[in-house]
Amino acid sequence: MQHIHNYYNLYVDLAVEARDLVRGSKDQEIPGVEEKVEQMEQIKINTIIIKDPAAEKTMGRPVGTYVTIESPPLKIRDPYVRDEIIAAMKKSMSLLIGDRLQPGQTVLLVGLGNWRATPDALGPKFIEYSPITRHYHQHAPEALVEGMRPVCGIAPGVLGITGLETFEVIKGIVEKIQPSLLVVVDALAAQNVERIGTTIQMSNTGIQPGAGVGNARHALTEQVLGIPVIAIGCPTIVNAAVIANQAVHSYCVDAGITYQETRALNMVREVLSHFGGSLAVTPKEIDEIIENSAHIISMGVACSLFPDISTEQLELYAT
Numbered sequence: 160m161q162h163i164h165n166y167y168n169l170y171v172d173l174a175v176e177a178r179d180l181v182r183g184s185k186d187q188e189i190p191g192v193e194e195k196v197e198q199m200e201q202i203k204i205n206t207i208i209i210k211d212p213a214a215e216k217t218m219g220r221p222v223g224t225y226v227t228i229e230s231p232p233l234k235i236r237d238p239y240v241r242d243e244i245i246a247a248m249k250k251s252m253s254l255l256i257g258d259r260l261q262p263g264q265t266v267l268l269v270g271l272g273n274w275r276a277t278p279d280a281l282g283p284k285f286i287e288y289s290p291i292t293r294h295y296h297q298h299a300p301e302a303l304v305e306g307m308r309p310v311c312g313i314a315p316g317v318l319g320i321t322g323l324e325t326f327e328v329i330k331g332i333v334e335k336i337q338p339s340l341l342v343v344v345d346a347l348a349a350q351n352v353e354r355i356g357t358t359i360q361m362s363n364t365g366i367q368p369g370a371g372v373g374n375a376r377h378a379l380t381e382q383v384l385g386i387p388v389i390a391i392g393c394p395t396i397v398n399a400a401v402i403a404n405q406a407v408h409s410y411c412v413d414a415g416i417t418y419q420e421t422r423a424l425n426m427v428r429e430v431l432s433h434f435g436g437s438l439a440v441t442p443k444e445i446d447e448i449i450e451n452s453a454h455i456i457s458m459g460v461a462c463s464l465f466p467d468i469s470t471e472q473l474e475l476y477a478t
Contacts, residue, residue, distance in 0.1 A: 172347035172392065173360055174207045174225035177218050180350075189217060201240045202230040204247055206254075221380075223364035226251040233455070234356045234448055241455055248361065248459025249466070252389065255363040256340065256463075259387050264339035265293065266464055268312035269329060269379075271345035271368050273320065277449055278346060278395040278441040283314035284453035285344040290461050290476035293336075306467050311336065312478070325368050326377035333384050341388045342460055343379055344453075348439070349394030350401050355441070356448035359393050359456065366390035391460070393452045395445060399438035403427045 171177045181189055191214025197204040205227040209215055215222050228247050232240040260266070268289050270282030293309040295302050315321065315328040333341065343366050349355055365380030365388040381388050404427055411418035431438050442448070461473045 170348070171219070171350060173227065173349060173354065173358065173394065174209075174218070174220060174362070175205055175227045175360075176350045176354075177220060178207060181217055189214060191215075192218065199243060199247070201232060201237075201243050202228055202247060204228055204251070206251075221364040223362055224255055225364070226255065226361040228359040228361075229354075229357060231353075231357050233359070233452065234444075236451055241458075244359070244455055245459045245462055245470070248359070248456070249463045251361050252460065252463035255361060255389050256387065260340050262306075263308055265309040265311070265336065266340045266342060267332065267336065267338040268310060268460070269341060269343045270312065270314040271325060271343060271366070272314070273317045274314065275320070277445050278439070279317075281346040281393055281395060281449055281453055281456075282344045284449055285457050285460075286312040286314045286478065288454050288457035288474075288477050290465070290473045291478050292476055295476075304468055304472055307465055307476075310464060311338070324377060326379060326383075329379060330384065333386065338386060341379070341384060341386055342391065343388060344391045344456060344460075346395040347392040349397050352397050352402065352440075352442075354394045355397065356393065356395070356445075356452060359391065359452070359459075361389065361391050363387065363389055366392070391456055393456065395448065396439040396441045399434075399440050400427050400431060402440060403430065
């Protein structure tokens, strides 16, 4: 599996998939990486902590904490699953933020992605469902529930629509309003079709928009923005090369044929050459997956920012 990612220069968005690629078939522990798994009734929470530069190089992602929430029923509108995921996100946000956000401090929410392309619309939908309160603090404080902090949000779109780099937009807003925390939500690319719409990743290491589809833009990190950055994402696409190679490998194993990786990868590349060598695949029910995932993520974030306020009240402040 590692070879196909090198062959097609694929970036692995999910930390759990990067860990699996590094471990390979031997499933050995990775030096400098700490892992904790918690199994709940409907979901599994996997926390990976990359501790040092050596582990960072091995894993191919920055030092920090990565929380992955996995739940196959996430695809459907199950209220019990929804409540469990929201509770897990609230707990994970506390872990990722620590004591770096005080009551009353401003939070900026950013929904990355292209609202014209459904698989890439998770970020804009997240903003649509999130409670936005900063303007109330300024113009109508009496309309707020006690304990509500100032929260503002933006879906900056993509370069092809706006002519503006996402980093330029976010950097300007951060400098102007000086928030204490940035929460960024974006669609991710998975290396396994089973993860589409069933997995949420949260990290405190920032995000590089477009990396999963080979169109990496300027990274949004604490180092460049000067404030903590929490990145949240849900896989919505899988590279067709990964699916095709897995299908060829499974066929060879089932038919008792020797699997020749280089030959298989060359054949897959020839088929995908009509699409520039790369093709992203998404399921037909992606509309429902985006709607459901965006709503759950927005409430998970909101409950962590407004811990003493009910979801019913929070939904009243959604845009």
